[in-house]
Amino acid sequence: MTRVGIYTHDFKFYHDIIKELKRWNLPFFSIPDLYSIPGDINVILSSEQDPFTLPGQIKAVTATEGIRRSLPVLLNKSQFTRVIIGIDPGPRPGIAVMSDNVLMEAWECPTICGVKDDVLDVVKNYSYRYIMIKIGNGDRPNRDIIIKQLKNIAPMVIVNEENTSTPHKIHDNALSAARISLIDDRYDTSRTPVKFSRKNIYDKEFITLHSLI
Structure with missing residues (x-):
């Protein structure tokens, strides 16, 4: 360790x-x-x-x-090859950072106004060869505000966020953002673990930083 x-x-x-x-x-x-x-x-x-x-x-x-x-x-690297910032749009947006397919961190931004500063900090503080932003296609009014805020910060794509809020009993915006960061087409619900709790859902569903150290 x-x-x-x-x-x-x-x-x-x-x-x-x-x-x-x-x-x-x-x-x-x-x-x-x-x-x-x-x-x-x-x-x-x-x-x-x-x-x-x-x-x-x-x-x-x-x-x-x-x-x-x-x-x-x-993680025995000089820098990450690929960092993806996933964003679940909404009044309290979820933000997650996936580096080389490992979930580094995920959190809920208290207000939509704080998204730009949070993303800029990630862009400035992480070491990588390539970085991009993936934002879910839900909540169009808030999504459009976020897209406008993040213009020219990093390459950005809108992805289909269908099923990223399941299961509803445990859903949180940070979890959705982590799922969004991995989407190429749409979220594969087979990734969702059968047995889980709010405490261990991240470690069960993703390769996490904590699991590798």
């Missing part, structure tokens, strides 16, 4: 990065000194304000930026 190393003199960054790593459910190790770096650490997160340079170090302004930039390294 690979862990994320943390070494920084920036107390706020240290606090933020630990909080975010726990939220992402990623294993990490707080390095007490540079003579005590475990062998399972191949990336070290530090603040952009830190004056030192280390092998395998990623300096970041924010915790989320640091984590996103570390993801390829955690």
Whole structure:
């Protein structure tokens, strides 16, 4: 198992990065000194304000930026080949990031106005050769607003989001966005696991970052 190393003199960054790593459910190790770096650490997160340079170090302004930039390294890559941002349009849009067919993250944006900033952060913070946006064809009024917001940020296609909201008892917009990110024609309902819960639906249906680390 690979862990994320943390070494920084920036107390706020240290606090933020630990909080975010726990939220992402990623294993990490707080390095007490540079003579005590475990062998399972191949990336070290530090603040952009830190004056030192280390092998395998990623300096970041924010915790989320640091984590996103570390993801390829955690999967033994220098960068992802293909990143797809899936979007489930609506008043509370779902957003998901699929990198080389592995689900990195998925969340619900509180308002439609926040979609552009969220997508821009993904475009800026991930490391990749190619990136594109897939947006579901539902909720046309909100979909058209989102498309207008995201114009010229990355190549974009509209896909058939039929069946991405099933089963209704567990549906959430982030889950639909993850499904949309994988659609070429329409969502294959055979992917939906027979037994699942709200807690494990992502790990049962997708290859997730957590399952590979």
